[in-house]
Amino acid sequence: MTFKTAVIVFPGSNCDQDCVRSWQTVTGLKADLVWHKESKIDNYDLIILPGGFSYGDYLRTGAIARFSPVMAEVIRLAYKGHLVIGICNGFQILTEAHLLPGALLRNRYLKYICKDIYLRVENAKTAFTGGYHRGDVLRIPISHGEGNYNVSSHGLKELQDHDLIVFRYCTPDGTVGADIAPNGSMDSIAGIINKAGNVLGLMPHPERVSEDELGGTDGRSVWTSILSTLQKRGVA
Amino acid sequence: MKYKVIVRVVLKPSVLDPQGAAIERALTAMGNKGIDSVRVGKIIEIVLEGPDEKTVFDKVNIWSDELLANPNMETYSLIVEPIA
Structure with a gap:
């Protein structure tokens, strides 16, 4: 079964190729780069809004x-239940598009x-985190x-x-508390999901730690979790 | 008729403004006293054509909600000035 994945490229995106590479390397499936000027896109099963x-x-x-x-299309597919993940700038775009609540401030x-920072997995029952366990501590870079x-x-x-709340900033031993979030985030929030469960936004970069050669694999399960969600859904 | 609309965007009082706090510390370090608070915002000036002030105001009001300010964290106010 193959699934269609798009990585959206905006002017100024700079993690688009990283996302394509880590998705392809981890899952063996291809990902299309889609330019932001596209006003009609295929019914992608997974849309990645990259950092930059x-x-x-x-x-x-x-x-x-x-x-x-392209965002009108991303919103259309999000409302149809297709998976959308926004990483870093992608998360910021998702909040501006009202697909996720709140805002990312200075x-x-x-x-x-x-x-590199530490993240605690707070919800391992989502379409994006099924491969983790609640309470897992991940070492993942932030860059924002x-x-x-x-x-x-x-x-x-x-x-x-x-x-x-899917991910919170924590200490290496998994403690969450005031002043642990490096950026001042409310309630140490690093990543959230919408109520429908198909739109995830997070500031840390799982695509940068999906291969041993690149210094870590703690982000890898994001991709394998998504793959197994798509396989369970049986979309082709 | 041409109008200039000045859109003033500021963070909501409930939102921490680290830039404003940094400026406040600098002003205090310069020896200034009695500063209660400093907040940093944005001014956006738009020059546009319109039939009257009310229509122009209403239009830019919508733009402000949609794009110029983020109602999650910011508030805004508008001043409409006719350009002679």
Whole structure:
């Protein structure tokens, strides 16, 4: 069975090739690069919004990319239940497109942070994390200046009550608490999923730790989890 | 008729503004006293054609909601000025 995967390329995306490579290497399936000007795209089973600096982060991160022609298609497929994952700038675009709640603000200490951090898997029952266990601690790089997740108190409660927080920043031994999130994120949030369970956004970069040769494999299960979700769904 | 619309976008009071806090510390370090708070925002100036102030205001109001500000974290206000 083959599945169709698209990696969307915006002007300023810079993790698109990394996503294509890690998806292909881990799953053995191909991924198409899709330019943001496309106003009609195939019914991709999986859409990856990669990291980078779409439109130079002008106005707000992801704000202008959200109005690229391809985003109407991404939104259409998301509402049909197709899987959408946004990594870093992709997460920022998903919040601007209202596919995920909240916003990513400037890091608390104003610094662009590019380093390995630790993540705790909070929900291993999603379409994107089935290969992990709740409580697993992953070592994954972040690379962003605006990753400080912010949402209304009502929105935060909704995320908590519906188990929509998928990843939290933690210490190497898996402790979560105030001031552990490197960027100041509310409730140490690093990744969230929508209520329908088909749209995930996260700031860390699983595609950078999907192969031993590249320094780690803790992100690999994101891709294998997605693959097994697609296989279970039986879309072809 | 041409109008200039000045859109002022600021973070909601409930949202931490690390840039504003850094500027506040710098101003204090310069020896200035009595500063309660500093907040950083954006000014966006749009020059456009329109039949009257109300129509122009309503139009830019919609643009502000859709693109210029993110209602999740920001608020905005508009000033419409006719250009002679």
